[in-house]
């Protein structure tokens with residue numbers, strides 16, 4: 184899953200599985216929503232079945248509704264402390280207004296895959312997860328979430344939704360691997376790019392409301408255990424308005440060094456220079472995911488190139504809130520040439536951001552490999568290490584797809600690290616560019632745009 188793991192928590196990490204105080208919901212006096220399917224056991228419909236028990240299929244209609252483009256500002260707008268009950272209810276209603284349409288778009292996209300692909304057990308598992316999640320939300324449509332009991336029930340539905348979709352990525356990876364005879368790599372890339380990007384937004388919408396629910400719990404639900412929020416005044420839901428990338432890098436670096444020690448018996452070192460005290464408003468889970476993947480790549484290359492004694496150098500540069508900052512980097516806007524791949528998206532407003540350069544002495548990237556590094560499932564990693572570089576390794580992918588842990592404790596091999604990191608970076612207008620100096624090392628520029636001023 185995009186959420187990398189649960190062990191690193193910057194403040195109150197929202198990545199852990201959510202459990203909502205069940206006593207408050209089961210003792211709730213409010214009647215369940217009409218036609219509630221929220222509690223039914225997952226007797227999931229076979230795919231291509233209707234999403235409602237009465238046989239009516241809501242997907243085509245919902246999938247025709249436009250998607251609301253999501254901004255960080257949208258996500259913080261309901262959550263400014265002190266959070267009132269009305270604001271929490273407004274957040275729930277906002278969340279409900281977005282999610283069914285978003286899920287329906289994904290279901291429609293899955294239906295548009297070749298039938299033989301969507302019939303694959305792994306792909307159809309994902310399809311059924313979406314159908315199931317939509318069926319838990321539909322009963323809420325057309326009614327107003329107007330009291331805190333409803334809000335608690337609705338948050339339970341969201342928590343289940345987030346949980347249901349946690350393992351999507353290794354399952355999809357496995358499914359598309361099974362189906363590679365029936366669908367071209369380009370089609371897979373197109374589908375996954377859209378699907379995984381949409382998934383980022385959908386999870387964020389749900390997790391933001393869940394986080395706001397928890398941050399408000401002490402005010403509304405005296406029986407619930409206190410949340411860690413007062414210790415983390417810089418959080419608004421899942422957004423940290425004073426996120427310090429250097430702290431994230433050190434924490435993720437420690438984790439990746441642990442993996443290296445397990446895999447190779449050595450711990451590469453890293454140093455942070457530039458402006459380590461830079462802070463900006465961003466989603467810590469996303470930064471953790473990206474940094475972990477980029478450090479895995481840098482550490483692996485460093486070790487495999489026998490350069491463990493050379494530290495990975497990470498430079499943090501704050502960006503003033505101007506468009507000119509993008510031009511300063513002087514990186515190609517979109518290039519898949521021999522020496523660079525990736526894109527730095529233009530700034531679309533004046534939110535301050537940060538650029539992080541990760542420089543390793545790992546020998547760079549073979550020019551024959553470079554054009555493929557953004558492809559899903561492309562990897563030069565193999566456990567057996569007897570693969571032709573650049574050929575990708577089905578064995579490694581099989582191993583990880585089967586392990587069901589998204590390669591969380593492996594240094595490489597799923598081949599999703601770069602494309603998914605780029606999807607996260609681009610989600611709010613940032614980007615990733617890779618500059619390889621073959622024979623020497625690699626520079627990766629991660630540019631992130633924060634949310635503008637929060638008042």
Ligand code: ADP
Pocket residue numbers: 476480481484543545546547548552556561562563564594595596597598599600601602625
């Ligand atoms: P994975 O790490 O699972 O192989 P990624 O998407 O993270 O998948 O990376 C794809 C490929 O890009 C890697 O297999 C490797 O060949 C190449 N690569 C990425 N980063 C670096 C780096 N810093 N140095 C050398 N090669 C790299």
Ligand code: MG
Pocket residue numbers: 476479480594595596600601
């Ligand atoms: Mg990787």
